[in-house]
Amino acid sequence: MATIAPHARVFCAADTDSLSSALDLAREIKGAVGGIKLGLEFFGACGPAGVTAVRAEGLPVFLDLKLYDIPNTVAHAVRALTPLGVDFMTLHASGGPAMLQAAVAAATAAATEFNVARPQLLAVTVLTSMDKSDLEAIGVAADPAEQVLRLARMAKAAGVDGVVCSAHEIKALRAELGPDFILMVPGIRPMGADHGDQKRVMTPAEAVAAGADHLVIGRPITQAADRKAAARAIATELGS
Numbered sequence: 001m002a003t004i005a006p007h008a009r010v011f012c013a014a015d016t017d018s019l020s021s022a023l024d025l026a027r028e029i030k031g032a033v034g035g036i037k038l039g040l041e042f043f044g045a046c047g048p049a050g051v052t053a054v055r056a057e058g059l060p061v062f063l064d065l066k067l068y069d070i071p072n073t074v075a076h077a078v079r080a081l082t083p084l085g086v087d088f089m090t091l092h093a094s095g096g097p098a099m100l101q102a103a104v105a106a107a108t109a110a111a112t113e114f115n116v117a118r119p120q121l122l123a124v125t126v127l128t129s130m131d132k133s134d135l136e137a138i139g140v141a142a143d144p145a146e147q148v149l150r151l152a153r154m155a156k157a158a159g160v161d162g163v164v165c166s167a168h169e170i171k172a173l174r175a176e177l178g179p180d181f182i183l184m185v186p187g188i189r190p191m192g193a194d195h196g197d198q199k200r201v202m203t204p205a206e207a208v209a210a211g212a213d214h215l216v217i218g219r220p221i222t223q224a225a226d227r228k229a230a231a232r233a234i235a236t237e238l239g240s
């Protein structure tokens with residue numbers, strides 16, 4: 001099995017509406033991270049052409065649009081997005097098994113149709129900005145750990161490649177879902193960093209020690225005075 005350099009586990013979240021800012025960031029931190037995550041803000045402003053331009057920088061791209069709709073609509077969205085050739089895409093696990101299965105089938109068919117690699121599909125479980133009281137507010141009595149495990153089991157059975165979860169759930173997910181199920185982990189904060197709106201957080205080293213495949217880190221890098229130094233410090237913490 002190929003070993004992955006510790007820093008290559010990190011996807012930096014380029015939460016920006018500016019293509020030039022995203023490209024600057026990618027060029028600045030290339031070599032200190034493993035990829036770039038593009039989300040709704042970027043896609044809304046820069047669209048598929050923006051994704052293609054960032055991809056051309058040569059870093060793996062994680063397109064985090066968190067699709068959530070009826071199965072037919074999600075399947076068509078996945079078909080439309082697959083030719084972009086990104087490495088990872090997200091959809092909400094709470095869309096349920098039929099939605100997830102439709103997405104997997106659509107990605108597989110579109111990869112053949114457009115002759116690109118199939119994106120790895122990741123199901124978002126419980127947002128890392130939510131705690132037990134937030135779940136209660138939307139009518140979920142389970143605590144985050146139970147709810148994440150329930151959604152991840154369901155998502156795996158539906159055929160997705162992995163989940164987005166917080167670092168607090170990694171050990172339970174690994175124990176039950178095995179070593180090959182991808183765990184993409186946001187809510188990562190170096191020691192002493194501002195948590196902002198994130199509620200279920202862990203440090204980069206703790207999350208990797210717990211068994212994360214990939215870490216998503218945004219503001220601790222993007223809002224640093226020296227973004228390259230911030231990314232390098234995280235790489236050093238991880239052992240690169």
Ligand SMILES: O=c1ccn([C@@H]2O[C@H](COP(=O)(O)O)[C@@H](O)[C@H]2O)c(=O)[nH]1
Binds near residue numbers: 164187
């Ligand atoms: O549960 C989730 C799912 C996705 N995210 C995304 O990750 C980054 C985190 O950014 P930070 O600045 O490091 O907080 C952001 O793009 C979110 O949309 C998440 O945080 N939690």
